[in-house]
Amino acid sequence: xxxxxxxxxENGPVGVFERESLWGYPAILTSHAIGMATVLGVAFTLCxxxxxxxxxxxxxAFDKLFVMGWIGFFINLVSGILLFSGSASTYFFQWTFQxxxxxxxxxxxxxxxxxxxxxxxxxxxxxxxxxxxxxxxWLVGVITGxxxxxxxxx
Amino acid sequence: xxxQDVADFFTSSIVHKWIIEQFWIFPLCETLHFxxxxxxFGSLLVIDCRVLxxxxxxxxxxxxxxxxxxxxxxxxxxITGYFFMTSDPNNYIYNYGFQWKMVMIxxxxxxxxxxxxxxxxxxxxxxxxxxAPFRAKVIALISILVWITVIILGRMIPYTDS
Numbered sequence: 001x002x003x004x005x006x007x008x009x010e011n012g013p014v015g016v017f018e019r020e021s022l023w024g025y026p027a028i029l030t031s032h033a034i035g036m037a038t039v040l041g042v043a044f045t046l047c048x049x050x051x052x053x054x055x056x057x058x059x060x061a062f063d064k065l066f067v068m069g070w071i072g073f074f075i076n077l078v079s080g081i082l083l084f085s086g087s088a089s090t091y092f093f094q095w096t097f098q099x100x101x102x103x104x105x106x107x108x109x110x111x112x113x114x115x116x117x118x119x120x121x122x123x124x125x126x127x128x129x130x131x132x133x134x135x136x137x138w139l140v141g142v143i144t145g146x147x148x149x150x151x152x153x154x
Numbered sequence: 155x156x157x158q159d160v161a162d163f164f165t166s167s168i169v170h171k172w173i174i175e176q177f178w179i180f181p182l183c184e185t186l187h188f189x190x191x192x193x194x195f196g197s198l199l200v201i202d203c204r205v206l207x208x209x210x211x212x213x214x215x216x217x218x219x220x221x222x223x224x225x226x227x228x229x230x231x232x233i234t235g236y237f238f239m240t241s242d243p244n245n246y247i248y249n250y251g252f253q254w255k256m257v258m259i260x261x262x263x264x265x266x267x268x269x270x271x272x273x274x275x276x277x278x279x280x281x282x283x284x285x286a287p288f289r290a291k292v293i294a295l296i297s298i299l300v301w302i303t304v305i306i307l308g309r310m311i312p313y314t315d316s
Contacts, residue, residue: 026309026310026312026313029309030305030306030309030310033188033191033305033306033308033309034302034305034306036188036192037191037192037195037196037305038195038199040192040193040195040196041192041193041195041196041197041198041199042196042199043196044192044193044196045196045197045199045200045220048223053219053223054216054217054219054220055216056213056215056216057212057213057216057217058211061209061211061212064209064211065199065200065203065209068199068203139189142185142188142189142192143185143189145188146181146184146185146188147181147185149181150181
């Protein structure tokens with residue numbers, strides 16, 4: 001069932017366009033890199049702030065920077081879904097891909113947890129623990145994303 | 155000195171041999187390059203958005219604390235970038251995407267120097283929420299646009315073989 005769905009997506013017009021268009025794949029890949037730099041840029045700077053860097057910046061101020069983070073995330077969601085179409089039946093079973101998606105989802109949830117922890121005025125140690133976990137999760141997302149090209153085993 | 159001499163110089167280095175023989179160096183450098191890129195771009199977003207007035211809620215003095223972060227992240231990318239080029243100099247040196255990427259990085263460097271020498275001191279005197287001068291805003295806008303172009307060109311390198 002899952003395999004049928006993956007093959008349907010992979011062999012559909014999106015997958016064919018992604019594989020056969022001369023500029024399709026490079027263009028999507030490029031937007032994915034820009035989106036990544038934006039999302040991770042916002043996530044990393046927020047985590048650095050919570051961990052004690054640039055203490056003069058109000059952590060709540062990052063709420064406004066999240067708008068940019070969301071734009072980056074949206075770019076990556078769309079470009080990621082398109083990139084997935086190129087080899088859906090392979091990517092889906094790759095442990096690097098599974099770990100990447102897991103890390104991104106966890107990292108996203110952790111961003112919310114960090115901000116909630118700041119708003120709830122939890123202890124500094126708790127806030128820092130969540131921020132470290134959040135940053136680690138996004139780092140795992142980048143590392144596994146890059147390794148997808150090298151470790152294809154499922 | 156021709157382009158080929160430069161390529162040969164890199165090919166004859168110990169680093170070239172090392173990267174070729176150790177399969178894990180290239181993926182490791184790629185991963186570090188992406189992490190460096192994210193830290194650098196994030197730091198520049200904080201600084202440039204503050205200067206542009208999009209993040210006036212951030213104190214200018216505090217935003218400037220991200221300058222060293224951007225410099226460290228750029229250094230990581232410079233080193234890993236050197237490793238990429240040394241791994242296959244003939245492919246990089248003649249590559250249009252790579253050549254233009256290098257041009258854009260030089261432009262970004264000149265822009266950063268302009269910012270540091272011409273605007274930095276004055277910006278530090280700004281009160282919280284105060285608008286930056288127009289010239290500083292132009293520099294910040296150029297910075298964001300140039301670095302986005304660098305990312306685009308970097309990603310296009312595998313597709314712009316001459």
